[in-house]
Amino acid sequence: MNTQKRIQKLDTKTINQIAAGEVVERPASVIKELIENSIDANATEITIELKNGGKTLIKIIDNGLGLHKDDFGLVFERHATSKIAKLDDLESEKTLGFRGEALASIASISQIEFASNGNSIDENGSLNPKPMASGTQVAVKNLFYNTPARSKFLKTDQTEYKKCLEIIESYALAQPEVAFRLIHNEKQILNLPKADLKQRIADVLGQDFASKLLKIAYLSKELTITGFISKPELAKDRAYNQHLIVNGRPISAPYFIHAIKNAYGSTVFPQEKPPFVLQIDINPAEVDMNVHPRKEEARFHFQSMVYSKLMQAVKHTLNENILTPKMDFSLKNAESFMQQKSIEGLKSIPPEPQIQNSMKMFDPSSFEREKRSLTEAQKEPETTLKPIAQVANSYIICRSEDGLVIVDQHAAHERVMYEKLKEEANKKDPQTQPLLVPEELELSRNELETLSEAQKILEKIGFHIEPMPNKKISIQAIPAKFSKNDLHELIHGLLQDLEENAEFKKLDQIEDIVINYAACRGAIKFGQPLTIDEQIALISQMETIAHKQYSCPHGRPTMISLSLDDLEKEFKRRK
Ligand code: ADP
Ligand code: MG
Numbered sequence: 001m002n003t004q005k006r007i008q009k010l011d012t013k014t015i016n017q018i019a020a021g022e023v024v025e026r027p028a029s030v031i032k033e034l035i036e037n038s039i040d041a042n043a044t045e046i047t048i049e050l051k052n053g054g055k056t057l058i059k060i061i062d063n064g065l066g067l068h069k070d071d072f073g074l075v076f077e078r079h080a081t082s083k084i085a086k087l088d089d090l091e092s093e094k095t096l097g098f099r100g101e102a103l104a105s106i107a108s109i110s111q112i113e114f115a116s117n118g119n120s121i122d123e124n125g126s127l128n129p130k131p132m133a134s135g136t137q138v139a140v141k142n143l144f145y146n147t148p149a150r151s152k153f154l155k156t157d158q159t160e161y162k163k164c165l166e167i168i169e170s171y172a173l174a175q176p177e178v179a180f181r182l183i184h185n186e187k188q189i190l191n192l193p194k195a196d197l198k199q200r201i202a203d204v205l206g207q208d209f210a211s212k213l214l215k216i217a218y219l220s221k222e223l224t225i226t227g228f229i230s231k232p233e234l235a236k237d238r239a240y241n242q243h244l245i246v247n248g249r250p251i252s253a254p255y256f257i258h259a260i261k262n263a264y265g266s267t268v269f270p271q272e273k274p275p276f277v278l279q280i281d282i283n284p285a286e287v288d289m290n291v292h293p294r295k296e297e298a299r300f301h302f303q304s305m306v307y308s309k310l311m312q313a314v315k316h317t318l319n320e321n322i323l324t325p326k327m328d329f330s331l332k333n334a335e336s337f338m339q340q341k342s343i344e345g346l347k348s349i350p351p352e353p354q355i356q357n358s359m360k361m362f363d364p365s366s367f368e369r370e371k372r373s374l375t376e377a378q379k380e381p382e383t384t385l386k387p388i389a390q391v392a393n394s395y396i397i398c399r400s401e402d403g404l405v406i407v408d409q410h411a412a413h414e415r416v417m418y419e420k421l422k423e424e425a426n427k428k429d430p431q432t433q434p435l436l437v438p439e440e441l442e443l444s445r446n447e448l449e450t451l452s453e454a455q456k457i458l459e460k461i462g463f464h465i466e467p468m469p470n471k472k473i474s475i476q477a478i479p480a481k482f483s484k485n486d487l488h489e490l491i492h493g494l495l496q497d498l499e500e501n502a503e504f505k506k507l508d509q510i511e512d513i514v515i516n517y518a519a520c521r522g523a524i525k526f527g528q529p530l531t532i533d534e535q536i537a538l539i540s541q542m543e544t545i546a547h548k549q550y551s552c553p554h555g556r557p558t559m560i561s562l563s564l565d566d567l568e569k570e571f572k573r574r575k
Contacts, residue, residue: 016078016108017147022293023105026154027054027143028163029294030106034138035171036096037103038062039178039248040083041136044194047181048168053160055151056142063135067116072127075114078104091285094247096295109150111141158453162446162499165189169204169445170250173243173277176200189445197227201277205241206442206471209234209275214321216278218313222286222305225313227278229260231321232267234275236489238496241275246287246298248279253298259307263314276314280306381540387532394526396535403563409538410526411552416541418519418553421461424479425511430462431480439475439487440468447495448473454498457510461518482522490521516553 010018024030031048038046041064051057067075074080081100084093106112107123114121115137120130144151154160161184168190172180176197182190192203202210213228227245244253257273264274288299300306385398385405396407424430443451448471451458458465462479475487482490497517498510524530524538542549542558552558568574 012078013108016104019078019101020105020109020147021150023102024109024143025294026163027058027160028167030054030058030110030140030143031060031164032167032171032294033097033102033106034058034060034140035168036249037138038064038136039171039175040095040097041065043135043178045179045181047183048164049183050161050164051185053157053162053184054143054164055154055157055160058140058143058164059137061135061137063133066134066136067114069117069119072114072116072119072121073125075103075121076107076112076123076125080104090290094284096249098290106140109147110143110145113137113139115139158449162449165445165449170243172204173197173200174245174248174250174279197277197279201228205277205444208442209241213277214317216313216317218309218316220309222302223280223282223309225278225280225310227276229276229278229314229317230274232264232274232318235264235268235272236275236492237271237273238493239273240492240496241277242273243277245277245279246289247281247284249289249295249298251298252296255303256307256310259310260314263311263318265315267318278310280310282306381536383536383540383543385539385543387535387539390530390535392527393529396530396539398539400561403561403565403567405559405561407539407542407559408526408552408557409524409528409530409535411556412542412549412558413523413538414519414552415548415558416538416545417522418515419545419548421479421515421518425461425515430460432462432464432477433480433482433484434464434477435475435484438466440472441475441488441491442470442472443491443495445471446499447492450495450498454495454510454514457514460511461514479518482518486521490518493517493521519553 023033027050031050031054035046035048038060041062043062043064045063047061049057049059049061068082071082077100079100081098083095083100084090084098090098103112103114110123112123115130115132117134117136118129118132119127121127144154164184165182168180168182172178172190172192176195176199179194180190180192181188192200195203198210198213198215201213210228212234213230216225216227216229218225230241239257242257244251244256246253260276260278261268261274268274282300286301288301289295291297291299385400385407388397388399390396390409391406394409396409396412398405398407448467451465451473455465462477462482463475464477466474466476468474473491475491478484478487494514494517498513530538550558562570
C-alpha cells in the first residue's frame with residue numbers, strides 16, 4: 001500500500017539522540033567535549049578516569065569555576081550555553097565550546113551524573129546534594145547503552161582506549177598550563193604537571209624528541225605563531241607528531257600542514273612529513289570554528305594569509321638554525337652510506353655511491369666505479385628476462401623472449417621480500433640476528449600499547465624486544481632478513497601500520513600486516529639507482545617466486561609486457 005505518511009515533530013530525546021550522532025562518535029569524543037568544558041571553566045587541573053576504553057566509564061574531575069547553582073536545570077538542555085548569547089559573540093570569545101549541545105547529546109545516549117560545587121543532576125533530571133571538592137565532576141557511564149546500533153560501531157576496548165589517549169595527549173599539548181592526569185582501569189597512565197610547552201612536549205612525546213626541536217616565535221599584527229618544529233632529519237614517511245593548535249584548540253588542517261611542509265623545501269624528501277607542535281593565536285573574529293560538527297577544523301577568513309605566514313615563520317626558523325647540509329664527497333663516506341642502504345640479498349655487488357642528503361650531487365668517483373663494476377662482472381645468474389637499462393631510477397627495461405618487459409623495481413622487490421618473510425614466519429625456528437649492541441628506542445604510549453599486542457607475532461618472525469623503564473624498549477634481535485639500519489624507523493612505522501589497521505584480533509592478521517610492512521620497507525625504493533648487476537640480481541630473485549612474481553602483495557602489477565606483436569601494431573606495421 002502506498003499511504004502518505006504525516007509530518008510530526010520529534011520529541012526532545014530523539015532530537016538529542018540524533019544530534020548525538022554528530023557530536024559523539026566514540027568515548028574519545030565525550031572526553032574531548034568534557035575537557036573543553038573544564039578548560040572553559042578555567043580549570044588548572046583535570047583528571048580523567050576511564051574504564052574499558054571509556055565504554056563503561058568516563059569520569060572527568062576539574063578544579064574550575066563550576067556551574068552556577070541555578071543553572072542545573074539547563075545543563076542537559078540543547079542549545080543552552082553560558083558562553084555566547086548571539087552568533088556575533090563568537091567573534092570576541094575564545095571559549096572552546098559555544099553550541100550548548102555536548103552535554104544534551106551525551107545525556108541522551110548514556111547514564112550521566114553532572115556534579116558541581118556540591119550539587120549533582122542525572123540524565124533524568126533528578127537533583128541531589130553531593131559532598132565534593134569545589135569544581136566539577138562529570139561521570140558518563142555505559143555510552144550508547146540505549147542506542148545499540150551505534151554501540152556496534154565501537155571498536156575493541158584497546159582501540160577505543162588508544163583513541164582516548166590520543167585526544168587527551170593532543171589537549172595536553174594544546175594546554176600545557178593545565179595539569180592532566182589519566183587513569184585507565186585503575187592504573188595511572190599520565191601525570192602531567194603544569195608546564196611550559198617545551199616541557200609538556202617532553203612529558204608527552206618524549207625527552208629524546210623534545211631535545212631535537214627548533215623553537216619558533218613569530219609575531220605579526222594579524223597573528224602569532226609559537227611552538228616547535230623539528231630539524232629536517234626527524235621527518236619521516238608517515239605523519240607523526242604533527243600538532244597544530246589554533247587558539248588553544250587542537251585541529252586537523254591538511255592545508256596548513258602543507259604550508260609547513262613547503263617551508264622545508266628540498267631539505268626533506270617529497271613523501272616525508274616533518275613533525276611539529278605549533279600554536280597559532282589569532283583574533284577569534286578572524287577564524288570560524290563553526291565549520292565542523294566536532295570543531296576539529298578551522299576556517300580562517302584569510303586562509304592564504306595564514307598559509308604564507310606559517311610558511312614564512314617555519315622557513316625563517318629553519319634558515320636560522322640549519323647550517324648548510326654537510327656533504328662529504330670522499331669515496332669512503334659514499335660507500336658506507338650505500339652499505340647502509342644496500343639491498344638485502346644484493347650485497348655482494350659494488351655499490352653505486354649516493355649522497356646522503358636530499359640534494360643529490362654528482363660524485364666524480366661514481367662513474368669510475370660504475371665502469372669497474374661492469375668490467376668485473378661475475379658469472380651472471382641466468383634469467384629469462386634480460387635487463388637492458390633502468391629508467392627514471394624506478395623501472396627496469398628488460399628484453400624478453402617475446403619482446404619487451406618493463407618491471408616496477410619497488411613492486412617487484414616488495415613481492416620477493418614478502419614471499420621470503422612469509423616463508424620465514426612459517427618455520428619453527430625463525431632465523432634471527434642478535435644485535436651486539438641492543439638498540440634502545442623511546443616509544444609513545446600508544447605505540448607501547450600496540451607493541452604489546454603485536455609482541456607474539458614479532459617474536460615469531462624473529463624479533464626479540466624487551467620493555468625498559470621510561471617508555472623505552474630495547475631491541476635485542478631482529479629477523480635475519482632485515483637490515484640493521486633504520487631500525488627506529490622500521491619499528492615506528494610498523495607500529496603505525498598496525499595502529500591504522502587497529503581492528504586486528506587474529507594473530508595471522510597481525511602477521512600479515514607486519515610482513516607486508518617489513519617487505520615494503522625492506523624493498524628497493526622507487527627512485528633508487530641500480531647498477532646493471534643489481535638489476536640482474538633483482539630479476540633473478542623475482543623469477544624464483546614463479547607465478548607470484550606478477551603482482552606486488554597489494555595486488556598491483558610488478559611488470560608490463562609489450563610483445564613484438566604489440567609493437568608491430570603500435571608502429572602500424574600490421575593492421
Ligand atoms: P557548551 O560548552 O557549548 O556551552 P555544553 O553542553 O558542553 O555546551 O555545556 C553546557 C553548559 O554547561 C556550559 O555552557 C557551561 O555553562 C556548563 N558546564 C559544562 N561543563 C562545565 C564544567 N566542567 N564547569 C563549569 N560549567 C560547565
Ligand atoms: Mg562544551
